[in-house]
Amino acid sequence: MTEDQVFILAILAAAAAMFLWGRWRHDMVALAALLAGVVAGVVPAADAFAGFAHPAVITVACVLVLSHGLQASGVIDILTERVLPEAAGPTLAIAAVTGLAAILSAFMNNVGALALLMPVALQMAARQNLPPGKVLMPLAFGSILGGMTTLIGTPPNLIVSSFRSGLGNASFSMFDFTPVGLAVAAAGLGFVALVGWRLVPARKGAGAEEFDTGAYLTEARVSDKAKAVGMTLREIERVLDEADAQIVGLVRREFRVTAPNPARKVQAGDILIIEAEPKALAAVLSTLNLTLEEAVTDQKGETEKAEGAAEAAALPEDILLREIAVLPNSVLAGRSASDIRLRSTYGINLLAISRQGQRSIARLRTMPIQPGDVLLMQGTPDAIADFAAQCGGVPLAERSLRLPDSRQAFIAAAIMLASVGSAAVGLLPAAISFAGGVLASMAFRTVSPRRVYDAVDWPVIVLLGALIPVAEAMATTGTADLIARLLLDGVARGHAIVALGLILVVTMTLSDFMNNAATAAVMCPIAIGTANSMGASADPFLMAVAVGASCAFLTPIGHQNNTLILGPGGFRFGDYWKLGLPLEVIVVAVALPMLLLVWPL
Known part of the structure; x- marks a missing residue:
């Protein structure tokens, strides 16, 4: 040799x-x-x-x-x-x-x-x-x-x-x-x-009904004396990280914002929509001096499915849950929700990840995404569709017929x-x-x-x-x-x-x-x-x-x-x-x- x-x-x-x-x-x-x-x-x-x-x-x-x-x-x-x-x-x-x-x-x-x-x-x-x-x-x-x-x-x-x-x-x-x-x-x-x-x-x-988030979606009001007043959402989420909690929405003057920008500053009277494990919920509220506005999920402490929790949260009609399968060679591979700035860039929330049959919400913002994962996303249909198209994902939902121009369809087939x-x-x-x-x-x-x-x-x-x-x-x-x-x-x-x-x-x-x-x-x-x-x-x-x-x-x-x-x-x-x-x-x-x-x- x-x-x-x-x-x-x-x-x-x-x-x-x-x-x-x-x-x-x-x-x-x-x-x-x-x-x-x-x-x-x-x-x-x-x-x-x-x-x-x-x-x-x-x-x-x-x-x-x-x-x-x-x-x-x-x-x-x-x-x-x-x-x-x-x-x-x-x-x-x-x-x-x-x-x-x-x-x-x-x-x-x-x-x-x-x-x-x-x-x-x-x-x-x-x-x-x-x-x-x-x-x-x-x-x-x-x-x-x-x-x-x-x-x-x-x-x-x-x-x-x-x-x-x-x-x-x-x-x-x-x-x-x-x-x-x-x-x-x-x-x-x-x-x-x-x-x-x-x-x-x-x-x-990994349909939405199968994502067991194991978490409450809770509305917490920011009182005048709350530590959260004047803090940015990013700063608050650093505190929430310790309890595996995340902010999925904000209500200000009756106007609801889904996936609010992390740079937004919190004001007195705001209502934060927080997703947290039931055992950690009390610690989350006391740490920031937040007042429980209204528990969104079952008061008996039963874990809710993500779909049910989202419905109970009374989201606007144009806000929905959709599963996105991550394509091989997607730009998402190896990156986390924080890396791609889901909220500030696309205006959507990541609620859960399914990987080889195992579903989790723990540390979602820092969990590296892998090809084949199914992401449970929350946002408007257009925002989720744009995210899927730009980042290499397949929306797992029934598609309507996409035929913007029958002439173009004929030309594309003829060229091939x-x-x-x-x-x-x-x-x-x-x-x-x-x-x-x-x-x-x-x-x-x-x-x-x-x-x-x-x-x-x-x-x-x-x-x-x-x-x-x-x-x-x-x-x-x-x-x-x-x-x-x-x-x-x-x-x-x-x-x-x-x-x-x-x-x-x-x-x-x-x-x-x-x-x-x-x-x-x-x-x-x-x-x-x-x-x-x-x-x-x-x-x-x-x-x-x-x-x-x-x-x-x-x-x-x-x-x-x-x-x-x-x-x-x-x-x-x-x-x-x-x-x-x-x-x-x-x-x-x-x-x-x-x-x-x-x-x-």
Whole structure:
């Protein structure tokens, strides 16, 4: 083993450990791996950022923008209204929603497709009297399965295609992935709809009625001699922190302010709406010399649900409670309510957080928010909607049809179809075709030019751009061939079919714990090295990587969609394998013979 091979293996091992640890975001890990490769001399400094100009990276960014155009124009809402059955049993309803998710994911961002259909799925679960997770997990898995059917369906397919072009061959075309991917997706969707949804653990979701705040909402009047007079709300909340209490509203001269600005000074005669644990309520009032105006909740001391407490607080009609699911890569991740200044910036309150089925209000202002959390927000509909759109959250409520302009919806659909068509028939390379689609979207205003860059998932772009040179270093240093020989000699023992199955299973296993794009970038050089060592075509091995990287069903961290349903479904880490494991067995059973049939060794 050469020195360069030792360096690149050490870098990849450290990167894999960091991906699994999850403390750093995946784009940070990828960038650190790239810089380490440059310092170690295995990645030429002149080529360090060449990955950002790679066609696969450009295509991913453009597809994200076009997906945003489909969402904003109302195209998806029309499909949802016309395709999903209003009255059907659970099997047919789940089959319909997962099938639609798979179709959408073949041509748009998987996370975007899931986010659009989640409110519909929750409404469907309520109508069928099912726990929300029974619909959400099939929906998430269906969107993942659909992504493997086309070139643009998921970033791993684009990465695999780019490695094929690096061999001197043409890149995979738009529908080269379809024969194998469609067979696997059809088998997986059939299993999920007929049998699989019954295997999903029945957990309570994080609806507002399920948030047990364990707290009183109490009105406390500020008397003339109260210590609170002249203090800002921020100063008062520092005192309330000791009792895990918070101010959720203020009444001044009969005018009620929800989520008052922390810089506002308290005056005599003001009424503070305080949320506090029952045991701590007396201490809160005495510390600030506040007078109990009127207990908002049950005087018997019974803990009230957040929804009931809010109703009892006699909030204005335009103030409501709404649950927001935090998207992967949301700007909220790792930040607290205090960090993002919820009240002063958005005019809303954070009342509770649900995380993996555990609900809490303790230290909400300083609790770091995580992807998959469900936030119970209080505020006006417009304020909550603006917050969700700007910060990367999905409102978990029934959506009305969003069709601001039927002409725009038609144009957005036509642009996507034209982009896909020109790439599919080879009229233009995929990156050029979709870049043209983005330009058309901006020209016809289906995507606002001001918001076009907001539609791009930049952490994914950085991940791809940084890892492509590192993955190429595996090939140039001979590390990929070394790993391939070890796999062949130790496990496959010269059998090509066994080697192909091994590549598929190893890729699937890594994808359950690592970002799928990172998994594809690491496994492609190994797949090519394995094929070269056996004197076989690289195509079936690359396709095995594409399928394996897209099939992360065992954990909530393997795919962004799995993370997104964690809170709304009330799931725990170990709930995924109960449906995911048999689904992955089906994937291997269908994919392996299809790979051999469509892409002969």
